[in-house]
Amino acid sequence: MDRIEAMRAFVAVVAEGSFSNAATSMQLSPQLVSKYVAKLEDQLGIRLLNRTTRKVSLTEAGTHYVQHAQQILLSIDEMDSQLGGLQQNPKGTLRISAPVSFALKHMAKLITDFQLQYPLVNIELQLNDRKIDIVDEGFDIALRIGNLKDSSLIAKYIAPIRVILCASPEYLKKHGTPKQPEDLKNHRYLHYNYSEIDSKDNIYQWLNAKNIDTRGGFDSNNGDILVEAAIAGAGLALQPTFIASNAISSGQLTQVLADFELKPLGLYAVYAHRKLLPSKVRCFIDFIENYYGSPPTWDQSLLNQTARSY
Template sequence: MDRIDAMRAFVSVVIEGSFSNAATAMQLSPQLVSKYVSKLEERLDIRLLNRTTRKVSLTEAGTHYFEHAQQVLLSIDDMESKLGGFQQNPKGTLRISAPVSFALKHMAKLVTDFQTLYPSVNVDLQLNDRKVDIVEEGFDVALRIGQLKSSSLIAKQVAPVRVILCASPAYLDKYGVPSKPEDLKNHRYLHYSYMEKYGKEDIYQWLDTTNQPNSELSSNNGDLLVNAAVAGAGIALQPTFIASEALSKGALMMVLPDYEPETLGLYAVYAHRKLLPHKIRCFIDFIEGYYGSPPYWDESIQHL
């Protein structure tokens, strides 16, 4: 008896609810499915299923075996999918959703390098700060920034994302350099409304509501706020992948670096699939580590 086939038969019976339904799903006869499960129980010397004329149900041992069997079969399918991909070149259209500012600054070269390595893959890169529904909207991969909550999607971290307070030297010369969080209440604050999508309700969580800085300008676009900060409009809260160029040139300075918020993450998110298409697998493997550790946009400001 093939142990893996018997395991698949057992898992299918549990998922489909009966031997006949499992046989249909596996394109086997009900007799063969029943034989596989019986032989599996004999080999394990334990009953996995309670059988009646109307239904089957799991025994306590069957419940434990089912959980582990599912994991084993998924690992086998994933391994075979990866190995099979070595024998073929990925092709087709890869649909990617990505945040606007990040994609404009850091994805053109990545896509170019990816297509140089995999020329048969067409890339459809859609920029949107809205949280897209990958399955409903037909995306293969979405890049998301934040502290991701648990979901049915698979998420692989691509790079850490630092978030810092910054202002221009001219602004700080005029209004003073904050030395502690409470000093922010006397400053002009450039509010990044997209920060809520990053999983941060308010970056100034160490202040009570009466000490919040004044929000002189609010926008959902980080590039605009960085440009406003460079022009002396106030103190901005920004991811370093947007602000690093201005910081490295000295057009902006970090504010309260000792109170830097918790690092977020850039994630590649994709739907769980039994057999992941090779084009998606290749992209996930390609983007992992692409930006470096630390990311190249942070290397230029490490000394600041």
């Protein structure tokens, strides 16, 4: 008996809820699907399914076994898909969701370069800062920034995202340059209120714990607006360097409390578990993995500026 096909039959029965439905999905006879599962149980020496005339249900052993079987089959299918992808050019429409500010500043050239290498892949890029449901909304890949929580999705780390506190030289001249976090009392703050930055690592959360008032500022769900406001002297902005680096390099903004910089977040490419990962998705993930460099391009000018200052 083919152990892999028996595992596929078992997983199909669990997914479809019956032997007949599993047989239909696998294009096999119900008798053959039942035989596969029975032989699998014989080889393992344990019952995986409870059977009645109305339904089938997992035993305790079956509950454990199906999780491992799904992972094994996923690995086999992904390997086959990757090998098959080497024999054909990726094609079709690739639907990508990405954060607004990041995409506007850093994805146009990425998409252009990707399509130069893979001209048969059409890109549909949608910009949205909310956390979309990849499966329900029909996306192949979502780029996300933050500290990702455990989920059934696969997340590929792409690059670090530094988050810094900054203000214009004019603002600092007028209100003073903080040297310690306690010096931030009575400053005006520009909050990004739709972000993973709003976490336990947020300097604003730290300030609130120290009873330092951070109210009376400017809240927005767009980082570009807040950076422009900071340039205009509106206050202190806590923003990722992929938005603020140009303003800092040009002297329009100055980093504040560099010694207290937060732990970097991450840029991730997120996609769903699939039995057969399309080659267009695999090629894009491989392409973006090292595209921005290490350190990423938006941080290189800051590092060069820091080196020149010494």
